[in-house]
Amino acid sequence: MRRTTATLILLLSVGSARVSADTVFVVTATTGRVEYTTEAGTWRTAFTGRETPIGTKVATRARARVELTFAAHTVTVGGLTHVTIDEAEHRDDGAHAALTVVGGRVIVEHVPDGGTFSIVIESPFATVTARDASFVFDGRGVSVTRGEVVLMNPSGRSVVLRSGEASRIVNGARPAPIERDREQRSLVSPR
Numbered sequence: 001m002r003r004t005t006a007t008l009i010l011l012l013s014v015g016s017a018r019v020s021a022d023t024v025f026v027v028t029a030t031t032g033r034v035e036y037t038t039e040a041g042t043w044r045t046a047f048t049g050r051e052t053p054i055g056t057k058v059a060t061r062a063r064a065r066v067e068l069t070f071a072a073h074t075v076t077v078g079g080l081t082h083v084t085i086d087e088a089e090h091r092d093d094g095a096h097a098a099l100t101v102v103g104g105r106v107i108v109e110h111v112p113d114g115g116t117f118s119i120v121i122e123s124p125f126a127t128v129t130a131r132d133a134s135f136v137f138d139g140r141g142v143s144v145t146r147g148e149v150v151l152m153n154p155s156g157r158s159v160v161l162r163s164g165e166a167s168r169i170v171n172g173a174r175p176a177p178i179e180r181d182r183e184q185r186s187l188v189s190p191r
Contacts (some may be wrong), residue, residue, distance in 0.1 A: 002103070006072060007047065009102070014038050021143075023053075023054075023088050023089050023172075024051045024052060024053045024054075024070070024085075024088055024089055024150045025056075025065060025068040025069065025070045025075070025085055025097075026049065026051055026052070026068070026069050027046050027047065027048055027049065027050040027051075027052065027067070027068060027105055028048060028051070028067045028068070028069045028074070028148075029039045029048060029065075029066070029067040029068045030048060030062055030064070030065070030067075031063075031065045031066075032041045032060065032063050032064025032172070033045070033061040033064050033065040033081070034046040034057070034058065034059070034060050034061070034064050034065075034077075035058065035059050035061075035173075035179075036050070036052060036054070036056055036058045036059070037056070037057050037059075038051065038055060038056055038079060039055055039065070039113050040060055041111070041157055042136075043045075043059070043181075046058065047068055048105055050121070050155050051129075052068060052085055053085070053088075054085055054086065054087060054088060055084070055085065055086075056084070056085045057082065057083070057084045058077060058082070058083045058084075058085070059081070059082045059083075060077055060078065060079050060080060060081050060104070061079065061080070062079050063079050064078055064079050065077065065079065066079055068083075068085075069089050070095060070097055071090065071094075071095035071107060071114065071117060072077075072114030072115065072124075073095065073097075073108070073110055073111055073114060073117045074104065074107075074109040075097075075099070075102065075103065075106055075107070075108050075109075075119075076106075076109070076183055077093070077106055078104055078105040078106065078107070078108040078174060079104065080103060080104050081101065081102075081104020081106065082101070082102040082103060082104065082105060082106060083100070083101050083102075083106065084098055084099065084100040085097075085099060086098040086101075086119075089189070093116055093118075094115050094116025094117060094118065094121070095115060095116065095117045095118070096117075097117075097118075097119045097120075098117045098120045098121075098122075099119070099120075099121045100121075100122050101121055101122070101123045101137065101139050102123065102124065102139075103139060104138070105136065105137065105138040105141065106121065106136070107134075107135075107136050107153065108121075108133070108134060108135055108136075108137070109134050109135045110146065110147060111150065112132070116131065116132060117131070118130065118131040118132075119131075119133060121137055122138070123137075123139035123183070124139070124152075124154075125139055125140045125152060125154070125169050126139065126140055126141070126142075126151060126152065126154075126168075126169045126175075127151075127152045128142050128149055128150070128151055128152075129149070130147060130148070130149040130150070131147070131148070132147050133145075133146060133147025133148055133149050134146040134147060135149050135161075138167050138168075140168050140170075141166065141167060141168025141169065141176075141190040142161060142167065143165075143166040144161045144162060144163055144164065144166065146163050147162075147163065147165065148161070148162050148163075149161045149162075150159060151167050151168075151169070151175050152175075153169045153173065153175060155172060157174040157175065158175065159174075161178060162178055165178045165179070165180060166178070166180075167179065
């Protein structure tokens with residue numbers, strides 16, 4: 001009986017460690033100089049396979065990129081971008097992540113068969129909220145590739161964008177009118 005209890009405790013502790021590993025972003029690719037820091041405050045070079053738990057800050061230099069993967073979904077951080085991972089967790093309704101972006105650009109890729117994925121990205125100028133969507137966010141504006149995204153200014157005014165649409169916050173005002181992506185517009189109207 002003691003042996004069974006000890007084995008069960010060991011399996012539970014291994015299982016809980018595995019669950020916590022599933023609640024972090026993992027660096028899946030880097031190009032150029034990419035650094036990260038944790039609460040300790042020392043900046044180090046990021047490498048493929050590195051886990052980036054909540055509170056990790058990631059910074060890219062010019063022409064650098066880093067892919068961060070969580071729950072089969074990818075966030076690509078472009079050059080000259082600082083990102084903080086605020087949240088990464090599994091909920092009853094799917095995976096959820098929250099990031100803070102200071103300058104630069106991020107690309108969120110939702111994998112349609114990879115389960116539900118909701119994300120909130122905040123910057124000093126705008127907040128993007130999305131569920132099961134793919135988009136590009138540069139801290140002020142968003143361009144939606146697939147799904148539906150909400151772009152909100154610091155005052156709480158928002159606009160809902162769908163596939164092929166883009167908008168941006170100009171001077172802290174309400175989001176600019178929705179415009180179709182250039183490629184979409186060129187297909188619809190003559191130049």
